[in-house]
Amino acid sequence: MLHVKHKSFFLLLLIVFGLILTQSCAHRPGTSGGVGPVSPQFGGGASAGPFMLGIDVLESQGFALLAGRRVGLITNHTSYNSRGTMTRLVLQQAPQVNLVALYAPEHGIEGDVKAGDHIATRRDQVTGLTVHSLYGVTRKPSSAQMAPIDMMLFDLQDIGVRSYTYISTMVRSMEACAERGIPFVVLDRPNPLGGHGVYGPSLEKKWESFVGQIPVPYVHGMTVGELALMTASSGWISRRPKLHVVRMRGWHRGMLWDNTGLRWRPTSPNIPKALSPYFYAMTGMLGGMTPVDIGIGTARPFEYAGAQGVEPNEFCAVMNGYRFPGTRFVPYRSSTRVGRNGGRIESTVRSGADPVAIDVCCIFELHRRSPGGLLSGMSESGLSLFNKVYGSDQLEKALRRGGDPQRLIASWQKANNHFRQQRQRFFLYS
Secondary structure, three states, X not given: OOOHHHHHHHHHHHHHHHHHHHHHHHOOOOOOOOOOOOOHHHOOOOOOOOOEOHHHHHHHOOOHHHOOOEEEEEOOOOOEOOOOOEHHHHHHXXXXXXXXXXXXXXXXXXXXXXXXXXXXXXXXXXXXXXXXXXXXXXXXXXXXXXXXXXEEEEOOOOOOEOOOOHHHHHHHHHHHHHHHOOOEEEEOOOOOOOOOOOEOOOOOHHHOEOOEOOOOOOEOOOOHHHHHHHHHHXXXXXXXXXXXXXXXXXXXXXXXXXXXXXXXXXXXXXXXXOOHHHHHHHHOOHHHOOOEEOOOOOOOOOOEEEEEOOOHHHHHHHHHHOOOOOOEEEEEEOOOOOOEEEEEEEOXXXXXXXHHHHHHHHHHHHHHHOOOOOOOOOOHHHHHHHHXXXXXXXXXXXXXXXXXHHHHHHOOHHHHHHHHHHHHHHOOOO
């Protein structure tokens, strides 16, 4: 055995050597969690150890990327670090950071504004800074809004579905920064649907809008940082910005929200739970039709599929006949929208079911059973928005000719397989 003094000295040497090695690895270009500029070839497996968000990694590196910059932050109530401190406070309280302006997406900086309602520029009660609205008069930062800054940060929790507008805010802001030579920094966050699933149709150029800015499948299985890289490199915006992605540490593609240990903060009024994004992908398209019920206004938004005049037992029998993995439809009669009946959906994101296929089958089966169908009561603008959310008018055409939902679902598969291959160049995590 070693003498006690010699043994203590030997252990001390090991500890010092370990600290030196850790610091060296933390700043090595290309390691997970490194600060950009990031290019796809720097992607790779997430590092072992505790989970860290992009904002955590930026803070751990002393905010070196922001040195000497007047910083703007696209943020809202979902922007927290792993300790539960608001990103805007983390930055404002750091002496080496000059945070000068905030920018808010749909639902506002506190996330309490209803979907589709415009928000106004205001003063933030937390930091005292001006919060420029990116969901009002303009949805792309204007020259006047960007005048105070020379670097833009993006830190919003997305839900992994193309029609959710936070990605559109990111894409238009990237373009605005490119036009003015302002670096754009993404503080990466998890995709609550994981990094594997690719489901639903891609967006056709004709139907590009704020509920669909980039030509990806409805469920894409990418983080916001990966989407930013893909957008900048694929010519989906008019100019490519100087882009940096601050990667997470400890995240991998098979992780769902509950694997991160993070608290879920409702990303908008109707996404109250970590499972809500999954149900949003499952009934969100249906919710754009009339007269339907998807549970908005209840404690379980997006977890229902019903329509006027539908017999719930028959509808559920037909939907259960599709045999979606791990998914069951339970008959219900709406208490909030009398006469709109159908099924309550029981499923989990780990079921392996295709949520967009479920959405489309619900639409077809409710359309067949609702007197006059689901298209008859829709306005021209409502129908246009429905097609924009879907990404084309192919679903509308299939409904009008009484087609087979399985045939429409099969039509996505070739494009989705191509996308699965295409997106791998932009993976930052394995």
